[in-house]
Amino acid sequence: MHSGQDTGQALRFRVAVFILAALAVLLSWLGSADRVSVEYVDSALLQASVAFASARALNALVSVLQSTTLSFSLFGGVAVTLGELLDPFNDLIEQYGTLMQWAIGSLLTQKILLGVVSHALFKILMTLSAALLLGSLFWRQGHWLTSCLRLFLALLFLRFALAAVVLLNGAVDHYFLDAQARQQVARLDNLPAQVEALSENNNDNVLDSEPALAALAAREQDLQQRREQLQAEQQRLARALAQSQRALSEREAQLGALERLNPFARDQDHAALAQQVARLSQQQTQVAQEQEQLSRQLDELVRQRAALQQAKAAQTAAADSGWAGLGEQLARAADPETYLSIKRALDSAVDSVLQAMTLFVLRTLILPLLFLYLLIKGLRVIWRQDWQRLSAPAAGNKLASG
Numbered sequence: 001m002h003s004g005q006d007t008g009q010a011l012r013f014r015v016a017v018f019i020l021a022a023l024a025v026l027l028s029w030l031g032s033a034d035r036v037s038v039e040y041v042d043s044a045l046l047q048a049s050v051a052f053a054s055a056r057a058l059n060a061l062v063s064v065l066q067s068t069t070l071s072f073s074l075f076g077g078v079a080v081t082l083g084e085l086l087d088p089f090n091d092l093i094e095q096y097g098t099l100m101q102w103a104i105g106s107l108l109t110q111k112i113l114l115g116v117v118s119h120a121l122f123k124i125l126m127t128l129s130a131a132l133l134l135g136s137l138f139w140r141q142g143h144w145l146t147s148c149l150r151l152f153l154a155l156l157f158l159r160f161a162l163a164a165v166v167l168l169n170g171a172v173d174h175y176f177l178d179a180q181a182r183q184q185v186a187r188l189d190n191l192p193a194q195v196e197a198l199s200e201n202n203n204d205n206v207l208d209s210e211p212a213l214a215a216l217a218a219r220e221q222d223l224q225q226r227r228e229q230l231q232a233e234q235q236r237l238a239r240a241l242a243q244s245q246r247a248l249s250e251r252e253a254q255l256g257a258l259e260r261l262n263p264f265a266r267d268q269d270h271a272a273l274a275q276q277v278a279r280l281s282q283q284q285t286q287v288a289q290e291q292e293q294l295s296r297q298l299d300e301l302v303r304q305r306a307a308l309q310q311a312k313a314a315q316t317a318a319a320d321s322g323w324a325g326l327g328e329q330l331a332r333a334a335d336p337e338t339y340l341s342i343k344r345a346l347d348s349a350v351d352s353v354l355q356a357m358t359l360f361v362l363r364t365l366i367l368p369l370l371f372l373y374l375l376i377k378g379l380r381v382i383w384r385q386d387w388q389r390l391s392a393p394a395a396g397n398k399l400a401s402g
Helices: 002-030 032-066 087-117 120-138 145-198 200-205 210-253 257-261 268-320 324-332 336-383 387-391 393-401
Strands: 069-072 078-081
Touching: 002 032, 002 120, 002 145, 032 087, 032 145, 032 210, 032 268, 032 336, 087 145, 087 336, 120 145, 145 268, 145 336, 210 268
Parallel strands: none
Antiparallel strands: 069 078
16 A cells, blocks of 8 residues: 555656656747846846936936036135035946946846856756656666666756746846835936036136036036947847847748737747737837837937036126126125025935935845855755755665565
């Protein structure tokens, strides 16, 4: 009676191993997990790039403010230099930009590794190891099962560990982190325009506008380069999308009438083309949104530069007309309320910078490493099991009774 139960348990174990190995090989060749993982990494890369662009814009803004000297009359006159007071915020923004570079590097590394493990070589090796595993179940009463199973598990880990880490990270990000990250990035992206609006009344009171104009020119050059990159990316996506849509249309033209009506009759190539078209369309939309934000930043920059040039021309006209002393006095008479408003706006953004830094560290560094550690721990537990005893317990009982 006990031997019959052991034999049934061994049979169920072999069937379970057969089903799991077949499903793993099928999932490996379909590549669905790879495509979803790459889509998430691409989306995270785009958001990290927007955050890095915001960091560059904030850095340029602080450079403009640091080149401005505000003076106002207080018991004989007090000179306030923004450069000294904004150094802590500038250091924080530089650290934020460096962290965004690390986040982009981590995501690019994940994307490259996903491309490596999804190569046909890994699929072939995994298929061969699954065949050896299934053969070991029924050859010499599973004598080679443990070795073949460990080989299969090692290849299975190499093939799907990174995709599993990215998918788990994407799930946590989607339900808990993404909304907060988007909110903080959007707030930091709007901060330059907000500060420029606050300093609008002070632009006419700038004593020396040459450093500010130089900083604005450097920022405009960065934004123009970024716009050219986005335009090139948009053109590339448009060509790729047109090619994918054409290939999808040709593939659908090859389908019969019944296959067109039946959505479950689509093969793997058709599904891959449809997902590729959807992914390219989404990327094109995201690039268009970033282009729109960049255009708004350029408009604000042009407006601010025009105000500075107008202030410089007014000072020159005052000097030529013999009112140089009065013009210099008015240029130095900045409104302290403007300074306080700018300082409050930047201080209130410190919390957003810190939250964005924390969220990107979680999304791109801590959570992926945590999930990878948990997968390695799980693999070690499975690795140490005595699978040969489970596959042929009846034989073991027979030897024990003999």
